[in-house]
Amino acid sequence: MNENNNHDIKNFSGSDNNDYEENHPNAKRNRNCVLKKKRLTLVFIILALFIITLKFSPLSSYFNNIIGANSKYDALYDIQDEGIKLAIKNNFIQYIGISDEHDDLAFTVDSLIFDGKRMVLFYTIENKGNHKYIEHIDFNILDDNGENIPASYSYPYYDDINLNKVKKIHDKLDLILSSEMEAPDSMQIKIKFRESESSLEAHTEILGKDNDNEENHSRSEELPYTWDISIPLNNELFKNEKLTYDINETVEIAGQKLLFDKLTVYPLTSILHLRYDVNNSMNIFSVEDLRIADNNRVWQNGLGSLMSSNPDDFTRELYFESNYFSEPNEIYIMGNGIKAIDKEKMDIIVDIEKTKLLNPPDHDFKFREVENRSNDDVISLVFEYPYDDLSFSFDFKDAKGNILHADSQGHSSTENTSKLFFTISKDLEYVNPVTLTFSNYPNVINKSFKIKVK
Numbered sequence: 001m002n003e004n005n006n007h008d009i010k011n012f013s014g015s016d017n018n019d020y021e022e023n024h025p026n027a028k029r030n031r032n033c034v035l036k037k038k039r040l041t042l043v044f045i046i047l048a049l050f051i052i053t054l055k056f057s058p059l060s061s062y063f064n065n066i067i068g069a070n071s072k073y074d075a076l077y078d079i080q081d082e083g084i085k086l087a088i089k090n091n092f093i094q095y096i097g098i099s100d101e102h103d104d105l106a107f108t109v110d111s112l113i114f115d116g117k118r119m120v121l122f123y124t125i126e127n128k129g130n131h132k133y134i135e136h137i138d139f140n141i142l143d144d145n146g147e148n149i150p151a152s153y154s155y156p157y158y159d160d161i162n163l164n165k166v167k168k169i170h171d172k173l174d175l176i177l178s179s180e181m182e183a184p185d186s187m188q189i190k191i192k193f194r195e196s197e198s199s200l201e202a203h204t205e206i207l208g209k210d211n212d213n214e215e216n217h218s219r220s221e222e223l224p225y226t227w228d229i230s231i232p233l234n235n236e237l238f239k240n241e242k243l244t245y246d247i248n249e250t251v252e253i254a255g256q257k258l259l260f261d262k263l264t265v266y267p268l269t270s271i272l273h274l275r276y277d278v279n280n281s282m283n284i285f286s287v288e289d290l291r292i293a294d295n296n297r298v299w300q301n302g303l304g305s306l307m308s309s310n311p312d313d314f315t316r317e318l319y320f321e322s323n324y325f326s327e328p329n330e331i332y333i334m335g336n337g338i339k340a341i342d343k344e345k346m347d348i349i350v351d352i353e354k355t356k357l358l359n360p361p362d363h364d365f366k367f368r369e370v371e372n373r374s375n376d377d378v379i380s381l382v383f384e385y386p387y388d389d390l391s392f393s394f395d396f397k398d399a400k401g402n403i404l405h406a407d408s409q410g411h412s413s414t415e416n417t418s419k420l421f422f423t424i425s426k427d428l429e430y431v432n433p434v435t436l437t438f439s440n441y442p443n444v445i446n447k448s449f450k451i452k453v454k
Contacts, residue, residue, distance in 0.1 A: 076170045077122050081303065083268055083322030084120060087113055090325045092267055094234045100191075102225035104129025107191055109229055110170075114183050115267040115322075116240040118303065119151070121173040121189075127163035133196045134158040135220040139173060140190040149187070150178035154305050159196060174304045176269070176319065183238040191227040196220040242266045243324065245331065245453045253338050253447045256280045258287065260333060263453055270299065270320040272333065278314055282340040285440050289336040292320050294328030294454075331454040337446040339389075341438060350381060351433040358433060361441065371421070378407055381422040387442040388418045396437065398430035 073079060073088050087093060092113060099108040106126040113120045125134070137156055141149045153175045161169060243265040251258045257277035264271045270292060276284050292299040299321040301307060308318045323331070341361060349358040350367060357367040364386050371380040383390070394406045410421040422436065 077172045086325040100227040100229050107227045114238040116180050117266045118269040119175045125169040131163045135196050136194040138192040142188040143184040144186045151175040176306050183233050187231045189229045193223045194220045249451045251449045254445045265324050267324045270322045272318040274316045276314045283343050285339045287335045294331045296326045333451040336448050341441045349433050353432050378423045383420045389442045390420050391440040393437045393439045397435045400431045
C-alpha cells in the first residue's frame with residue numbers, strides 16, 4: 001500500500017492517476033498535501049532570498065530607520081511637540097543621511113519633515129578632531145532655484161557642551177515658513193560655525209577677573225569653511241495637504257471683540273486665524289491660556305519659541321501643535337480671558353532727568369531710578385510692577401518726535417515685585433522727556449470661553 005501510494009503521488013498526472021483517485025479517495029488528499037508542501041517550500045525559499053537581499057542592500061538601512069524611528073527620535077532629538085511625534089509615528093518623514101565635513105567636523109542632515117508651512121531638520125554634529133565648544137551656527141537654506149527660503153527660526157547654541165567629551169550632538173532646526181509653499185525638488189543648506197576653546201561660564205569667569213582686558217579674551221572665532229549639503233525632497237510624501245475649518249465666531253470680553261476666522265491644520269502645524277476689532281477701546285496683547293482641545297488631548301500654543309505672526313496691528317496667526325494625524329471627532333477653541341490695556345494708556349512719558357513718570361497707566365506702575373554706572377556705556381531706566389510680563393517696544397520717541405532705539409531690556413523678579421530695565425546708550429542724543437510704548441502689560445481680564453470648531 002505504501003509503495004502504491006508513493007508511486008501514484010510521484011506520477012500524479014495522466015488518466016491512470018485519475019482512475020486510481022476515483023477508486024481511492026485518500027490518494028487525492030495525499031496529492032493535495034504534497035502540492036501544498038511544495039508551494040509552501042517555494043514561498044519560504046523566495047522569502048529567504050528576499051530577506052538575504054534586503055540585508056545586504058541599501059534598502060536595509062532605510063527600513064531599519066523606519067522601524068527604529070518612533071522609539072529613538074523622541075529621546076535622541078528631544079522632541080516635545082506632540083504633532084511632530086505623530087508625524088514620525090505615521091512615517092511622515094524623509095530619511096536623508098547626507099553629510100559634509102571640514103577640519104574633522106562633520107554635519108549630517110539625518111532626516112526632515114516638510115508640510116508647506118513648517119519644516120523640521122534633524123541633524124547630527126560629530127567632532128572627529130579637537131573641536132571644543134560651538135558658540136553659534138548660521139544656517140542659510142536655499143530652494144532649488146538658489147533663492148533663500150524665508151522663514152523664522154531660533155539659532156541653536158552649544159557653548160556649554162564640550163565636543164571633546166560628547167563627540168556628537170543630535171538636534172533639530174525648526175522653521176516656520178513666512179508663507180505657504182510647495183515642497184521644492186531639492187534644497188541646499190549652507191552652514192557656518194563659530195567655536196570657542198572655553199565654555200560661556202568659564203569665559204565669563206575669566207572676564208570677571210579683568211574686565212579692562214576684555215579684548216584680550218576673544219570669545220570665539222568663525223571657522224573658515226562652509227558646510228554645503230544638497231538635499232533631494234520627496235515631493236510625493238510632502239505634497240501640500242491641509243485641513244481648513246471655518247469658524248466665523250466672535251467672542252466679547254469686557255466690551256472687546258475677538259473674531260475667530262478659521263483654523264488651518266497642516267501635518268506639523270495648526271494655525272488659528274484671529275482678528276481684534278479695530279473699534280476696540282483696548283489694545284489686546286494676548287488671549288489668556290488659549291488652546292485647542294479635541295477628544296484626544298489639549299494642543300498647546302507655540303512651536304518652540306515661536307508663538308505667532310502678526311501681519312498687522314489687528315491680525316494674529318497663532319501657531320499650535322498639529323492634531324492632523326490624530327483625526328479627532330471634535331475640536332474646540334478655549335481660552336480664559338485677555339491681557340489688555342486702554343489704548344490711551346499704551347504710551348508713557350518718562351522724564352529721565354527728574355526720574356519722574358508723567359502719565360502712569362495705574363497706581364502700581366512705578367519709575368524707580370536711572371542706573372548710571374561710571375564703568376558702563378549705557379544707562380538703564382528701572383521700572384517696577386507687582387507682576388511679570390512687562391515690556392516695551394525697543395523703538396521710542398524723544399520730545400521732538402525723533403525715533404530712537406534701545407540697546408536692550410532686562411528683567412528681575414522677587415516674590416512681590418518685578419523690575420524692568422530699559423537700557424539706552426550714553427552716546428544717544430535725545431531731547432527729554434521720552435515716550436515709551438508698551439509691547440506687553442500684565443493687566444488680565446478673566447473670562448472663559450469655548451468655541452466648537454468641529
